[in-house]
């Protein structure tokens with residue numbers, strides 16, 4: 001059945017245009033002012049935003065191993081609820097897919113249980129924590145869209161250097177959770193006033209920035225595409241800016257929570273504010289916003305990290321690191337960055353679709369193009385709603401944003417021309 005989206009406010013060729021959009025055989029086939037139905041199923045978009053399916057290169061689904069937190073099915077249905085049709089899944093599942101057999105199983109599981117496109121990261125090293133590299137070339141051939149040890153910094157500089165050389169040789173991508181574990185201090189919160197106020201051990205900023213500085217020099221030497229996960233510090237943004245100016249092949253992402261919250265927002269021992277990297281100072285937060293505005297930061301990624309309630313209700317010291325984000329990212333970013341005039345809607349859509357797609361070579365995602373698979377979402381920008389646990393499709397509702405009022409509710413999401421979320 002062909003679909004005709006009437007009265008779209010379509011994000012197309014980097015502009016918002018009022019038009020109709022025809023989808024035939026799961027692909028975009030025509031964009032024009034007024035398209036006649038001719039037997040197609042009609043969807044009236046009522047001049048709501050029609051965006052390319054959003055792209056998030058950083059999510060954690062917990063299957064296999066910890067399906068009480070999230071499954072691929074609940075994670076991808078939650079993604080569709082958030083307007084996303086392509087996500088990059090981190091490899092910190094159990095077992096870590098660090099050889100051909102485990103990796104192939106993971107890809108098959110993703111394919112079987114996803115309602116959207118789930119791309120799979122391969123780890124860089126065995127078990128994500130050892131110094132021994134995985135078979136990078138083989139895992140790439142088996143479908144790894146990029147490599148990451150997310151959750152862990154790569155401590156051994158020689159392992160990092162060798163991984164970068166091999167990843168560069170196959171034109172793949174290395175996404176780094178930059179963290180020197182020796183500077184982590186068993187911290188659970190940023191090293192700063194909130195840590196002192198709450199009597200909690202703090203994670204120093206140099207845990208992030210010192211490893212980032214090292215990696216940028218290794219990336220310069222090897223020429224690899226080096227992508228910084230969840231940047232959180234002003235010094236980190238400054239380093240990336242200088243590296244970009246020097247022609248180093250670096251890109252970086254920031255999470256909604258690091259853009260919207262700082263350690264000053266942590267008023268009680270509530271672990272829904274606990275994640276890694278931690279919420280930093282207000283000065284850092286302002287630097288992240290500036291980095292977004294001047295293009296130093298290339299994309300928004302949620303680091304969607306669902307956990308069960310009893311893993312998050314034990315205060316900062318005992319609870320797990322990480323918060324959910326895939327269902328609240330667009331409305332939060334739209335309400336707090338676009339409606340307030342910090343960035344334009346077009347810029348936000350670049351940060352959440354076009355840029356991640358271009359940077360990670362995801363040819364058929366992140367942009368509406370004729371002949372390309374029909375991944376898109378219809379979003380009512382004027383609809384105000386409260387973020388409620390009961391509305392989450394994710395198994396996790398470990399979010400510090402619950403109770404906040406936002407604009408921009410996803411009405412429908414289509415993947416390959418199929419309806420995968422409807423309000």
Ligand SMILES: NC(=O)N[C@@H](CC(=O)O)C(=O)O
Pocket residue numbers: 060092150151152177274275276277303305306321322323
């Ligand atoms: N962000 C987090 O705090 N936790 C992530 C791992 C990670 O991204 O480092 C998780 O898998 O739970």
Ligand SMILES: [Zn+2]
Pocket residue numbers: 150151152177229230276277
């Ligand atoms: Zn991480």
Ligand SMILES: [Zn+2]
Pocket residue numbers: 058059060090150151303305
């Ligand atoms: Zn992560």
